[in-house]
Amino acid sequence: MSRAAGEARDPDQTLSGLLADIAACRICRDAPIGGPANALPHEPRPVCVASSSAPILIAGQAPGTRVHQSGRPFTDPSGDRLRDWLGVDEQQFYDPAKFAIVPMGFCFPGLDAKGGDLPPRRECAPAWRARVMEHMPQLKLVLVIGQYAHAWHLGKLKRKSLTDTVRDWKSILASTETSCPVMPLPHPSWRNSGWIRKNPWFEAELLPELKQIVKREISP
Numbered sequence: 001m002s003r004a005a006g007e008a009r010d011p012d013q014t015l016s017g018l019l020a021d022i023a024a025c026r027i028c029r030d031a032p033i034g035g036p037a038n039a040l041p042h043e044p045r046p047v048c049v050a051s052s053s054a055p056i057l058i059a060g061q062a063p064g065t066r067v068h069q070s071g072r073p074f075t076d077p078s079g080d081r082l083r084d085w086l087g088v089d090e091q092q093f094y095d096p097a098k099f100a101i102v103p104m105g106f107c108f109p110g111l112d113a114k115g116g117d118l119p120p121r122r123e124c125a126p127a128w129r130a131r132v133m134e135h136m137p138q139l140k141l142v143l144v145i146g147q148y149a150h151a152w153h154l155g156k157l158k159r160k161s162l163t164d165t166v167r168d169w170k171s172i173l174a175s176t177e178t179s180c181p182v183m184p185l186p187h188p189s190w191r192n193s194g195w196i197r198k199n200p201w202f203e204a205e206l207l208p209e210l211k212q213i214v215k216r217e218i219s220p
Contacts, residue, residue: 015052015135022046022132027123028107040121046106047073050132051096055140055217058082059149061187062105062120073101081188082145087211088218098218100139102132104148116191120148139180140217143210146187153182162186163199169206183210 028040047063058073066076072094074082083093092098105120106128112118129152144153147162157172159165165172165184176182186192186202196202 015050018131018135019048019050022048022106022128025106025127027127028121031123033122040107041110042108044107045071047071047103048106048128048132049073049094049096049099049101050135051100052135053097053138054100054136055138056098056214057100057102057136057139057142059142059144059153060101060103061146061148062103062117062124063108064117065108065111068108073103077190078188081190085185085188085207085210086214088214092218100136102129104129104146104152125152141213142180142182143185144182145185150184154184157182163195166202166206167199183213185210 023046025046026044029044030039032038032040045063045068047067060073063073064076064078067073073079074093079093083090086093088098103120105124107121107124109118109121142153144150150158150162150165154165154172157165157175159168166186169183173181173183183206185206186195
């Protein structure tokens, strides 16, 4: 049997092969955009939880230091806050039958001069993202977290600022519902606590709706 024939019969096998290729990826270290001077300064550790059965995709930014160490997405305070936003516990969150978790960059990009995370590596999304998305046609909701995920998944629906994009979540959901609904979110980092305080509509209006949608989609 040819590989193509096997893949046509077993999409999980195809996805498993793709995830193995992603785990072995070293583009950002060995062939970085901009040349060797821009190479990732540490050993890559791609973190990607794609799924052929999960109804919800969490499209984040890139792993932070704790995720780089654990190899598991959102094993940090940001993950605690995100799970609270979704109204789920850790067991539900890490169940690949419920959630796929595919960041824009699979590897920890390093820290900037102020100690914050650098943007997702530019090599990652062009090399992998479209291929991963093709293997998840079952998705019923995509949660896009942060400006880089907004830009890739929303395209022209992305507004001038992150605040404007998230504030217009109802319109964006309605505009994408014929294909796969997309809901924009800010990053759940505790650095964004001030943003949440300045935008009370986020907790008062968006989060209750988000919890309802998530509960509906992951219920048996």
